Amino acid sequence: MSGTALPYEFPIDVAQDDIDFMGHVNNASYLKWVQEAVIAHWQALAPVEAVAEHLWVALKHEITYRKPAFLEDDVVATVLLEKVQGARAFYETVIRRGGEVLAEVKSSWCCLDAETLRPARLARDVIDRFFVKSDD
Template identity: 30%
Template sequence: MDWDLSTPFTITIVVDAAAIDHYGHVNNAEYLRWVEQASWAHSRSLGLSLDDYRALDRGMVVHRHELDYLAPAFAGDDLRLATWIVACDGRLTLTRRFQLIRPSDGATLLRARTRFACVALSSGRPRRLPEAFRDLYGGALVTEPA
C-alpha cells in the first residue's frame, strides 16, 4: 500500500451496516472512532495498556483532532488504518498521524492528525509524561519528511 510514512502500525476495519449514515456511506463520526481504536491498539502493541495508564495515574487525552475526509467508505469495505507517532516532546504532548486506505482500489479515504496531552487521571490536570511513556512513545517516533 502507498503509505504516507514508513513502518505504519495498522488495523483492519470491515465496515458494517451500523456505520452507514442517511447518505449511504460511512458516517463521519465513525472515522473518529476508528482513529481512537487505532491509537489504543498501537499503544497496547508498544506495551502500554489501560491498566498501565491507571497504575501510573497518567493518561494521554486528546487536545486536538484534525480529520481530512478524502473519499467515502461503504458497507462491506475492507479498510486499513495506519498510525504513526510523529512528535513526542518528552514533557507533555505527543502527536499521531493517521491514513485510511481501501486496498481494493488503493484510495486514501482519510488523513488525520491528533495531538494528545498527558494528564493525571486522578485530577485531569496536565502532568509530565512518565518515563515509560517517554521511552515507549518516544521510541516509536517516525520522522516526517521536511
Template identity: 30%
Template structure:
C-alpha cells in the same frame, strides 16, 4: 521522529453507514481513536497502562473520498512528534482495493498521570515504544 506505522484492517459494517449510504463522518474518527488505543495497548506494559492515560486535546480530519458497506480498509497510525506531555498522532485510512486514501487525520494527545489526571511529561521509556 521516525515512528513505526501501526495498522488494522476492517471491513465496513452496515452499522457504519449513514442516511446518505456511505460511512458516517464520526465513524472515521472512532476508527482512528480505536487504532490509536490499540497501538498503546499493544506497546505499553501493564505498569505503564496503570500509571498513565492519554487524553485528546484536538482532532482534525481531511475527508478525501466516500466509503461504502463491505469495503476493506486499512487504518494506519503513527506518532509524528512529541514535546513535554503532548503528542501528535497521524492517521490514514486507505481503501485496499485501489489504495485510495480516504481520510488523513491528526489528533493532539496529552499524557496524564492516571491517578491525578495532571499532564505528565512523555518519558524516553514511553517515546521509544513507538520507534
C-alpha cells in the same frame, strides 16, 4: 528522539451503524476509528506498566476526507506517532481501502496520569518504543 516512527496497522470493521442516510460511512465514524486506532497503537507498543499508569484524551482532530467508505469495505488505519512534547503527543492517521486513501487525520492528544487525571510526561524509554532508531 532520533528515528522513524513505527507504523501501526489497525484493521477497521465497518459496521451497519457507521452507515449514514447516503449509504456511506458517516464522518463521525472516522473520528471513532482514529480514537480506537491511536489507543490500540499505544497499547501495542508501550510497556504494560505505562499502559496501566496512563490514559489518553484527544485534544484536536484535523481530518481531510478523500473518498467515501462503504459497508463491505476492507478498511485499515495506519497510525504514526509524529512527536511528543511534554504531555502532548501528535499523531498522523491515514485510513485506506486497499491502495486508496479515504481520509487523513492529524490529531493531538494529552497523556494523563491514570490515578490523578492530571497531564503526565512519558519517560524517554517509553517514547523510544514508538520509533526505529536512525544511525546519525
